[in-house]
Amino acid sequence: MGKLKVIKTGPAASIQDFGRFGxxxxxxxxSGAMDINMMILANKLVGNEEDFPVIEFAMMGSKMEALEESIVSVVGAESMLNGKKMSNKSFEMVPGDQLEVSTPAAVYGYIALAGKIQSKVDFDSSSTYPPAKFGGINGAPLKAGDILESKGDGRSKKEYDHPEIRPEPDVEITIMKGPEWEYLKELPSNKTFVIDSSSNRMGIRLIGELQCDYREIKSSAVVPGIIQLPPNGQPIVLMNDCQTTGGYPRIAKVIKEDLGKLAQVKAGGKISFNTI
Known part of the structure; x- marks a missing residue:
């Protein structure tokens, strides 16, 4: 078990788990963590089950104070405990200890607390989704003054080493054909796209026009990973907080295994597609 108080954090910090299904x-x-693999690693470092809720943060770091003895891990950013840089392993905090976490090296970083973080549960998930006030602390992003308390202990303190997380400037993403693939006049794999700065948890906007025989479709089901093509030809990759239906052609879908990799490409970064 453990307890942390948020001293300061950015607007994109929230509690996330695997998300809501069915x-x-x-x-x-x-909803759910944008980079599932990093979330799982953070949990493993403190001996938690893979799907336990974690703190996801982006764009800015955080500062927290321990209110009880706690075992903590930080993945995707540098961490300082009482001014001392910590290694890529879990570490212990005692009441009064101050943890400072840097801005993520890529886009998203994760903090895990040994035991299960207590939060609002909606539809079997603790994932924060502010528009509906689902999950998290009162369904909202984390803010100064919030208390994060975990119940139970990690099975054991783990000593997993992991490589330093660094943003990749050029990333290849694997896609499969979507229901409206035949609308395209050119192959996505023949072009390079740039991540637009307006990208967020709902969708990643790509700069780079794709020629297509554009036709609106009846509002149809969409899931994270679907690539929609609006009339302007600039693709949008739907992400974890995306809507459930849409009327833009669904030209392709990013494979599940590459969604986390795509989420971690910074604005201005370049991606290319490999079609299977």
Missing amino acids: VRRYGIPQ
Whole structure:
């Protein structure tokens, strides 16, 4: 068990787990950690189950104070405990200890607390989705003054070493053909795209026009990874907080295994597609 108090954090810090499944027919987004692999690693470092809630943060770092003895891990950013740089392993905090976490090296970083973080649970998930006030602390992003408390202990303190996380300037993403693939006049794999700065948890906007025989479709089901093509030809990759239906052609879908890799490409970074 453990308890941390948020001293300061950015607007994109929230509690996330694997997300909500089986409820899209009700118009409820999946949500969940944008980089599942990094979330799992953070949990492993403190001996948690893979799907335990973690703190996801982006764009800015955080500062927290321990209110009880706690075992903590930080993945995707540098961490300082009482001014001392910590290694890529879990570490112990005692009451009064101050943890400072830097801006993520890529886009998203994760903090895990040994035990299960207590939060609001909606549709079997603690994932924060602010528009519906689902999950997290009162369904909202984390803010100064919030208390994060975990119940139970990690199975044991783990000593997993992991490589330093560095943003990749050029990333290849694997896609499969979507229902409206035949609308395209050129192959996505023949072009390079740039991540637009307006990208977020709902969708990643790509700069780089794709020629297509554009036709609106009836509002149809979409899931994270679907690549929509609006009339301007600039693709949008739907991400975890995306809507459940849409009327833009669904030209392709990013494979599940590459969604985390795509989420970690910074604005201005370049991506290319490999079609299977």
